[in-house]
Amino acid sequence: MISFTKLFFWLIILPTLWLSPFEGTQNRFKTIKHEVIINHPGEKDPVFTILNEIQNQDGLPTRYTMDVYSVICLEEVCKVIPVKLFWNNTGEYQKYELAKGETLEKYEADLFETEDYIKLQSILANNNSPFKEVYIDEILTVPDEHGNEDVDAVSGATALELDEKDTVPGAALTCFTLWHWANGDVVLKIKAQTGKSASEIQLIDFILDKNNTYFHIALEELESRELYTAPFIDATIQKVLKEESVLRPAYKFLEKAGNDNYLKASKTLFVQGHKEQKLAALQSLKQTKQNVPKLYLDTLSDKVSTLNSYQETSLLLELMQSKNPNSQQVIKNVMPLLESEFLIARRAFWFLKNQILDDNQVNLVNAFEEQYKDRL
Numbered sequence: 001m002i003s004f005t006k007l008f009f010w011l012i013i014l015p016t017l018w019l020s021p022f023e024g025t026q027n028r029f030k031t032i033k034h035e036v037i038i039n040h041p042g043e044k045d046p047v048f049t050i051l052n053e054i055q056n057q058d059g060l061p062t063r064y065t066m067d068v069y070s071v072i073c074l075e076e077v078c079k080v081i082p083v084k085l086f087w088n089n090t091g092e093y094q095k096y097e098l099a100k101g102e103t104l105e106k107y108e109a110d111l112f113e114t115e116d117y118i119k120l121q122s123i124l125a126n127n128n129s130p131f132k133e134v135y136i137d138e139i140l141t142v143p144d145e146h147g148n149e150d151v152d153a154v155s156g157a158t159a160l161e162l163d164e165k166d167t168v169p170g171a172a173l174t175c176f177t178l179w180h181w182a183n184g185d186v187v188l189k190i191k192a193q194t195g196k197s198a199s200e201i202q203l204i205d206f207i208l209d210k211n212n213t214y215f216h217i218a219l220e221e222l223e224s225r226e227l228y229t230a231p232f233i234d235a236t237i238q239k240v241l242k243e244e245s246v247l248r249p250a251y252k253f254l255e256k257a258g259n260d261n262y263l264k265a266s267k268t269l270f271v272q273g274h275k276e277q278k279l280a281a282l283q284s285l286k287q288t289k290q291n292v293p294k295l296y297l298d299t300l301s302d303k304v305s306t307l308n309s310y311q312e313t314s315l316l317l318e319l320m321q322s323k324n325p326n327s328q329q330v331i332k333n334v335m336p337l338l339e340s341e342f343l344i345a346r347r348a349f350w351f352l353k354n355q356i357l358d359d360n361q362v363n364l365v366n367a368f369e370e371q372y373k374d375r376l
Helices: 003-013 114-124 136-140 172-183 185-197 200-208 212-225 230-242 244-254 259-272 275-287 294-301 310-323 328-339 342-352 359-371
Strands: 030-038 047-055 061-069 082-088 093-098 141-143 149-151
Touching: 030 185, 047 185, 061 172, 061 185, 082 172, 082 185, 093 114, 093 172, 114 172, 136 172, 172 185, 185 212, 200 212, 200 230, 212 230, 212 244, 230 244, 230 259, 244 259, 244 275, 259 275, 259 294, 275 310, 294 310, 294 328, 310 328, 310 342, 328 342, 328 359, 342 359
Parallel strands: none
Antiparallel strands: 030 047, 047 061, 061 082, 082 093, 141 149
16 A cells, blocks of 8 residues: 555565564554454454554554454364464464474374465465365264264364365365454454554555555544544545446445535535446435535536436436426536437426426427427
8 A cells, every 4th residue: 555565565464474574563563452352263262362553653563463262172182273364454374483493293193394484374364265164073074984974173174065176185174263263253353453543644655555555544534533524535536437346335435424525425426427436426315315505406417417327317317306396497408418419308208298397398398299209
């Protein structure tokens, strides 16, 4: 997101998996410890643990760490190794570290090889791993020599069939355990904490960042703080004009921002936006419980001749029919559409048929009806 963060990533995080990334930087970063409750699908009860937030000199979280255990071993016969996990400030898993001299084990005390550690990193970095949909019982259940199912506490040859690229053979339970630590409940907690730690200026930067995850973090935090002032509204509008994919959360935020802010944003998106922004603005105005003045709607109708698609035109007319019927200004603006391409002209005709028209307007509508009576 911020150039400093990218520089930090390349200079500090990427080097070797095993070296501490904080050597020589203690004076530039500070660590804040948060007591958190994590739900892990392999644990019967919520886990109380410490999430470490590392902030830069501006108080902005740069990443997070948490110490976890390598394996959930129900029979207490596994070698359980402490593992430190690392995330960036949007909850995206980065890497893992073991304490010096520690090794991970596979089935029957077989040690991890170098390629197993590399594969584990790849597995944990895949947030769409098959482990996402796997239950711990499927990991622990194995077929015996007679074809029956039994429980294997260290997860050797499981009954669950996984592609070789998706697991470390003989260490499916370790992969399952660590994957859910890295990609589970903690991700939402990290996002929420990043929002809480960000200053108001940093939240504006989040809104405008190319990474839309920051946009979602910012809006959640703004709603939590009930911050709906002009700088945040303007930044949200600016973002949505460039990025249509965030229209839904943006409108969720704008609907709570007060009537004036909502109307300002909707008008700007309708007037300045592309097709998707216009449609979103119209649909929201049609459905909202906010007070939408008729004069405001009259002004929007002035743009009807500039719309570039049937869909936009039809939705605008639906809005007018629903919340501003029989407006003389709207009727005046729609009448010229009778001379547009036929689909739009026909849509305008059916709109006008439901309005209170003057004699001249009635004559024009009747003439259109007579001309196209076989196509209406």
